[in-house]
Amino acid sequence: MSSVDEFTAAELLDGLPSRVHEVYAPFVRDIPDHPAFVEGGRSWSYRQFSEAVDAAAKDLSDLGVRPGDRVMIASENSVALGAMLFAASKLDAWGIAVNPRLSAREIDLIGTHSGARRALFNSALSKEAADHAKRVGAKIGAVGPFGGIGVGPLNEDAQAEPVERDGARQVAGLLYTSGTTGAPKGVMLSHRNLLVTGRVSGLLRQNRLTDRIYGVLPMSHIVGYSILLISTLMHGSTLHVVAKADPAALAHAIAEEGITSLFGVPATYQRLLEHKAVKGIRRLERGKLRLMSVAGAPLDLDLKKRIEDEFGIPLLNNYGITECSPGLSGVRSEHPVSDESVGPFLPGIEHRIVDGQGRTVATGEVGELHVRGPNVMLGYYRAPELTAAAIDGQGWFNTGDLARVNGEGHLYIAGRTKELIIRSGFNVYPAEVEAVLNAHDQVVQSAVVGRTVDGNEEVVAFVQLLPGARVSTEDLKAYAAQQLTSYKRPSEVVVLDALPSASTGKILKHQLREIAIARASAKTSDVAAAG
Template identity: 30%
Template sequence: MSTQRPWLASYPSGVPAEIDLDEYSSVVAVLESACERFRHRPAFSNMGKVLTYGDVDRLSRTFAAFLTGELGLKKGDRVALMLPNVLQYPIAIFGVLRAGLVVVNTNPMYTARELKHQLNDSGASAIVVLDNFAGTVAEVIRETSCKHVITTGLGDLLGFPKSILTNFVVKYVKKLVPAYRIDGAIRFRDALSRGERHSYKTAGLTHDDIAFLQYTGGTTGVAKGAMLTHRNLIANMQQASAWLGVNARLGEEVIITALPLYHIFALTANGLVFMKFGGLNYLITNPRDMPGFVKEMSGVKFTAITGVNTLFNGLLNTPGFDKLDFSSLHLTLGGGMAVQRAVAERWKKVTGITLIEAYGLTESSPAACINPMDLPDYNGSIGLPIPSTEVSVQDDNGNHLPMGEVGELCLRGPQVMKGYWNRPEETAKVLSADGWLHTGDVARIDDKGYVYIVDRKKDMILVSGFNVYPNEVEDVVATHPGVLEVAAIGVPDDKSGEAVKIVVVRKDPNLSADDLRAHCKANLTGYKLPRYIEFRDSLPKSNVGKILRRELRDAPKTAA
């Protein structure tokens, strides 16, 4: 498999087999090239305020000067960012990188325990945090080695008087900012002012320098920091832009960025790829407010949107979404979790655009496979390996399996991480000596090179010796018109070892367990049928909307 690449014959016209890694020396070089080329074009928009590429260049340069000149941070030091999608985010992220520092992306919804672990594990010297979440920082900061805290309000970059009004409403009307005290904390706007007193010095970055510590693996114990180098990020940006570039219009793309930029999917696919194209990232701060999200989209002639299955499903079920103007939309990219056929088909019906499924992991920066952009209809595949990427299906002993056989999906390419930060044993578990990244996903590859994910290895349900894959069960249940969302899990069973349980959020309040059993019986073989059916008002989800089967497995068993 490693020497044969049958997928190349299926590549869309104009997509190269290999990418040019040497076009950029660092992620900073990508930013500087885009800012020079598209200086007067809009780069980021949020809450009615637009930053041009020139603004991003100037402000990130000033923030970099503050970090090195005022705080005295040195090349390789780590800086944590605890921000949702606000305009401060791109300024902070590019400022940190321009200073030669390492970005530690931090989920704003972290508990004190999770934040303390990440700050101590990464050895972060500084953290930039939105006021709304600063209470968590205040709770743990003294128990970490983090010396500097930079705080910011939601409206800080919106301009006068909107910034003052927004911060007042957020704090005193909506009461979204809990009281906190952090001695010595610096305001973001003050940091920019102070940065202007210092000269910006380029950091002399190379491909081998670490750009991000991207934490992952919290579902299997302690979270680990994937070391993503400038080479990894440049590679993935070049791979994805080569794939999308045949359709992208330079300086004209407007992408809806609802997934948080602290998540690797949006960071690379939206932040970097569309920066190279001179596109506008339209930042959605709170996509969970679906009516508000749809209202924001109604004023935008957007050309692209990325998301996870639950986001697309949520939009489709929000009144007014089907009335939006989709005339400019030409790219919808789904990843992060399996895209369900029912959602993809409805998306095509409403928008006229195929929902293109892609696949990646934090450890691969993230993209590994993407379907062709001109795909006429959803095909159930995660697509073809992107340029300069090899894939292989392997058994538990690392043997490469023939086409069509099911095994663990492994991948190799320049986007694969350097390893886990300070965890050589964990790195050795997933990265083989010859560079294969073991994904933990069960897959097969067809004779045209298309890859099909069967399921997560650890989520597989074993019923009387038969493998049941939750994705398949969920796909079937999701086609029932009365179902809004569904998750399938395995629960212990005295007779069969494990049994299938589904947890369902109703769209139709009259939907019964018997209705679902009949629907499943018509579409699934006997051992795959759900033995337990539970109805809930909502399903537990990660910060990007991925359904957390683990939390459902840990809950008490309920029959219906």
């Protein structure tokens, strides 16, 4: 039995702080000079980071941020982003971390839906954030010790949400997904949601004071926020902050900079191996690396074996969902597996697997996975109907995923009942991409599907054009690129005379997936024949 499995749900909750920004207080007191972060060669001690959070909180308050307000922060991974998220926590405000690589349309939708009191842009770190700041008329200044922060205009119409008397139920983070309708969907995660996930994650990975954890997954997404940022500081470890993924930098950090723990998506590991091949490296150095974890997309077993052979340690598969903060299951380091299992459920998680009529299926049979536990979200912001559809009266959350559990209690994900595409660990909802393509004046309709490629998924769009239309597929890709962040953009656009549909008019996406797969196979065959 793993040490994490020795804890009951009650024990996991016992002694938790009331707010996420309180997780690092014991280390500020006991080991204040221990490094909390390393960023660009600079080390930030726990004391220095705590002082930065306090200063940022004061400045946010001076900027009119009140308890219950929403604060949107567009930034790449950075100490500044972490400090501003914790500063929001100190003020009982809701932090909304967003990727600055989102388009203007996407940023504005989140700002409008959330009713953010202020929007902040880390212009010092990326051109994308600087462009957004300029577009909204933000004034460049400092927040705490961090310069180059674009401060957007005060939203005088913003209404503060009530502050919960029970601090554990106060919203700490509002994480946005696009939603199956293409409209923004804000996942309300409480302090307790995030804190219990942080504790379980640290226990599962046996985090130590001597650990240096590679922080490449964006804090604007749930793994980067809860597992990398919060859990690392909760256990006194050091977060090696990385603004943008770079396989060469990752290989160097593992070999030379003392990285002990890596959490990535399958594409993280795929790109490492591509880097090795391109550079003609005989073998990637393991350095002090003791733990490799993966989640966010289906794990190809060939990729798993190649990475394990390369580094000589297991690649541990995990499963979670934003609405569950995110952890639901994980392979234990003491009991690695060779198959595609995502491990046993984590402590505190109740589960049931049901058929279409809501009846529990037999062990080993596939059904829809429902879960319940202290990590399940409060709901979707300003969307009571969506919340009621996702969480029933007994607190069961419908993941929308098809799964099975074997006799040893290991979970296997069989597929998605939703049409969600997961690309490099990021959620892509077809409806959002379709809405952008359908807005083109020469497009009749479109349909978007996912296609598996090299341990990842890519976006393939099928479009039907108006008669006589002269727009090319490259024109459509360029059009989509103006309105969608990089991971949402179609890798391929295919023009059909008509999209396959049922008598009801519903587009038959399973047929489109078959076409997408066949096109990829044909290209592979052509390349092989040419070689």
